[in-house]
Amino acid sequence: MGMIPNPTPTTLAVLFLGISILVFLMFLPALFELKKRRDAGPRMILDDIPAIPQLELALKIPISNIEEDVHFDYVAVLKTVSIITILPNLES
Amino acid sequence: MITEILEALFLFLTALMTAYLTRHYIFTLTVLKNSQEQKRDITTGNSTYQPTVSIIIPAHNEEKVIGRILQRMTELTYPKDKMQIIVIDDASTDNTGKIVEDYSKLFNYIEVLHRSREEGGKGKASALNVGFKHAKNEIIHCFDADYYPQRDILEKLTKEFCDPRVGVVQGRITVLNEPQNIVTRLVALERIGGYRVDQQARDNLGLITQFGGTVGGVRRRLLERLGGWDESILAEDTDLTFRSYLAGYKVRYVHDAECYEEAVESWRAYWNQRYRWAKGHMQCAFKHSLKVLKSNNLRLREKIDGLLLLNVYFMPVLVLCSWIIGAPLFFLKYSQWFSMFWTSMPVSLYSFVGNFAPFFEVGIGAYLDGRTRVQWLIPLLIFTFLYNILVCTKALMDLIISKISGRNCNHWTKTAHSGNGNSYIVS
Numbered sequence: 426m427g428m429i430p431n432p433t434p435t436t437l438a439v440l441f442l443g444i445s446i447l448v449f450l451m452f453l454p455a456l457f458e459l460k461k462r463r464d465a466g467p468r469m470i471l472d473d474i475p476a477i478p479q480l481e482l483a484l485k486i487p488i489s490n491i492e493e494d495v496h497f498d499y500v501a502v503l504k505t506v507s508i509i510t511i512l513p514n515l516e517s
Numbered sequence: 518m519i520t521e522i523l524e525a526l527f528l529f530l531t532a533l534m535t536a537y538l539t540r541h542y543i544f545t546l547t548v549l550k551n552s553q554e555q556k557r558d559i560t561t562g563n564s565t566y567q568p569t570v571s572i573i574i575p576a577h578n579e580e581k582v583i584g585r586i587l588q589r590m591t592e593l594t595y596p597k598d599k600m601q602i603i604v605i606d607d608a609s610t611d612n613t614g615k616i617v618e619d620y621s622k623l624f625n626y627i628e629v630l631h632r633s634r635e636e637g638g639k640g641k642a643s644a645l646n647v648g649f650k651h652a653k654n655e656i657i658h659c660f661d662a663d664y665y666p667q668r669d670i671l672e673k674l675t676k677e678f679c680d681p682r683v684g685v686v687q688g689r690i691t692v693l694n695e696p697q698n699i700v701t702r703l704v705a706l707e708r709i710g711g712y713r714v715d716q717q718a719r720d721n722l723g724l725i726t727q728f729g730g731t732v733g734g735v736r737r738r739l740l741e742r743l744g745g746w747d748e749s750i751l752a753e754d755t756d757l758t759f760r761s762y763l764a765g766y767k768v769r770y771v772h773d774a775e776c777y778e779e780a781v782e783s784w785r786a787y788w789n790q791r792y793r794w795a796k797g798h799m800q801c802a803f804k805h806s807l808k809v810l811k812s813n814n815l816r817l818r819e820k821i822d823g824l825l826l827l828n829v830y831f832m833p834v835l836v837l838c839s840w841i842i843g844a845p846l847f848f849l850k851y852s853q854w855f856s857m858f859w860t861s862m863p864v865s866l867y868s869f870v871g872n873f874a875p876f877f878e879v880g881i882g883a884y885l886d887g888r889t890r891v892q893w894l895i896p897l898l899i900f901t902f903l904y905n906i907l908v909c910t911k912a913l914m915d916l917i918i919s920k921i922s923g924r925n926c927n928h929w930t931k932t933a934h935s936g937n938g939n940s941y942i943v944s
Contacts, residue, residue, distance in 0.1 A: 454893035459699065464890035466695035466705060467941070470667055470775035 520849050523842050530839040537832060540825055544718035545881045551721050552885050566679045568655040569599045570671060570734070573648035575641050577607040579662035580616060581936030582779060586664055587620045587627065595671035602627045603651055605644040608637030613662075640929035641730065642746035642753035649745050658734035663779040663934040665693060665942060666732065673774035674734055684766025685758065687716065687726060687733040688774030693938040697782055702894060703901050704780040704787070706879050709891075712772075713882035720770035724822035728761070728768050730754030732776040739766055750804070751927055752797025759805040759823065765814040779938040787901075788908055789930040795830040795905075795912035802827040833902070833909040 432440075458464065572590065576583050583604070590602050604621075606614040606629055617629040630647060637644070649657060656675055660666065667673075670688060677686045689712045692705035719726045728735075730753060743760050750756040758768055781787045809815060809823040876895050883892045919925070 451896050455895075455897045458890065458893040462696065464888060464893075466702070466888070466891060467693055467777065468691050468886055468888065470691055470777065 520846070523846055523849075527839060527842045527846060530835050530842070533832070533835060534839070537825065537829075540822070541875050541878055543722075544714055545878050547718040547721050548714045548885065549881060551717070566676050567596060567599060567672070568675065568678065569601070569653070570595065570656045570658055570675060571601040571603060571648075571652035571654040572658045572660060572671075573603050573605065573645055573652065574660050574662055575605045575607055575644035575648065576609065576613050576617070576662040577638060577644075577931055578609045578611045578613060579934060580609075580612040582663040582934045582938070583613050584616050584620075585936075585939055585942065586660060586662055586666075587617065589665055589668075590627070591620075591624055592668050593666070593671055594669045595675075597626055599654070600626050600671075601652065601654055603648045604629045605637075605648050606631045607644045608632050608634045638929075640748065640751070640753075640927070642748040642750070645753070646745045646748065649740060652737070655737050656734045657737055657740055659731050660776070661731040661778065663938070664690075664731060664776050665778075665938070666776040667774065670732075670774045670776060673771050674732075677769045677771060678734075678736060680767075680769075682765075682767050683769050684736050684739040684761045684764070685728045685733060685768040686774075687728050687768060687770050688776055689713075689716070689770075689772055690729065690732055690778050691775055692780040693777035693941055694779050694782065696941075697780075697937055699897070700784060700787055701780045701782055702891075703897060706883070706891065706894060706898060707901070708778075708780075709882040709886060709888070710875065710879035712770075713885055714878045716770040717772055719822065720772075722822075723816075723819070725758065725762060725819055725826050726768040726770045727826065728754050728758040730757075731778075732774070735761075736766070739764065749927065750797055750800050751793050751929070752801055755798055755801045755827075756804070759801060759809065759827070762815060762819070762823065763805070763808055763812050777938065779934050779936075781932055782935060782937065784904070786932060787904070790932050791905060791908045792912050793930060795909045796916055798827070798830040799913060799916050802831065830909050831913070833906040834913050837906050837910060 574583075574586060587602075587604070593600070602624075604617045604627065606617055614629065614631055617627070621627045621629050628651065630651060632638075632644070632647065645659060656678055658671065658674065666688075674686045674688055677683050690708055691712075692701060692708055694701050695705040696702070716726060718724075735757065739761060742764060743757070746753045747756045747760075761768060781790050806824060806827055809820055809827065812820070815823065876898060879895055879898065880892050883889065883895075
């Protein structure tokens, strides 16, 4: 082991501390996320079918991506649905 | 002399790891590049190509989830007169059979086949073959009992069969019960890497796209030619993938065709599932590796990718070997360059190998899904990787022992489903 410097107790202690801090920092975000989940998951999958059924589907499945605290505003969605439903009648 | 042998072995293992590392980089960069250019096919729902389809759902003690998928089947937008749903009640001892019977009375396109304890319980491939015998239609789709697809999934999957070269299609799987606990969250990460990046890239690059045995379909003509599913292989899906490619057909991955699954919820269940996958995959590697090399139906890059895919479950075992070999080499090799090299290579490369959703692949997959927060959990994948080393080593050892002793080791350990995913779906 000629090329490896003789470790002193101080070197070993610093090395151990350094590695411990590195590992801790590596897992710190995961610990935060485990303690207080911000990513709700699962990913919402929607059908590529006409607009109104799709919105109805979104209302039926309460799975939303709440990252950055963005939630489905169900009241707003319902209002949008009612507006879209009226639109064809307005044209005629 | 021993040092030289260890060194050669170590270099070989390092080269293998580098090959997988390169593959993961290529996959990730490909998907990143294509995500900028990809245009969503908005015509899928209007596809005029709608052949008749049979959907096979094997079910063994699935009373907690079978009603959910059957209800969903009745909500699919595919023309019901072109649909046949066959549920294989595979020697269930719970209410699975009764639930399916109730549905079959209400909907004439739902059929149930009951298998007794003597006939059934022999694994998924066996149940699928029974279903296939009763299937009448052109395309045979498969769904697991714990799955919950999009309503227009059949249109999206089936339209790919327009191309006569396509023999098999595969949709995307998303974990439904992701928030359940740490296991389901890590499985969800693996799924993101596996489907959002791996499968998508393989499809983009024209490599070996893998059929996952569920959320997908097979052309009837191909399945007849292949003689159905091979019941002697635990990973019947991987086996079917390679037999299809060797027969000259392609497998397409349809990213838009999404389906929820209920992931395993405990480390014990995770072990059982991965053990089955690892062993089955290794069986396929022994069965197909040489055929892939000799095949006239595969291009060079397909052969390379096929071999990497077939042997992917050996990698955790080989990484373990490289660690074991690296330790004595560290002490035997005196030069600083060598000692640094020997120790750093396995440690730095281990995270890039295998199919266990390598870190950056998962990161990019999550990014493309718009899931930035979930990336915070990625470092925890180190534990699943270490766990998978044990799983794969045990699977390989058992396989070798069974080969030597001649004993059949194909015991199918079914994944139990709690039905907890139901709470995320409100009807």
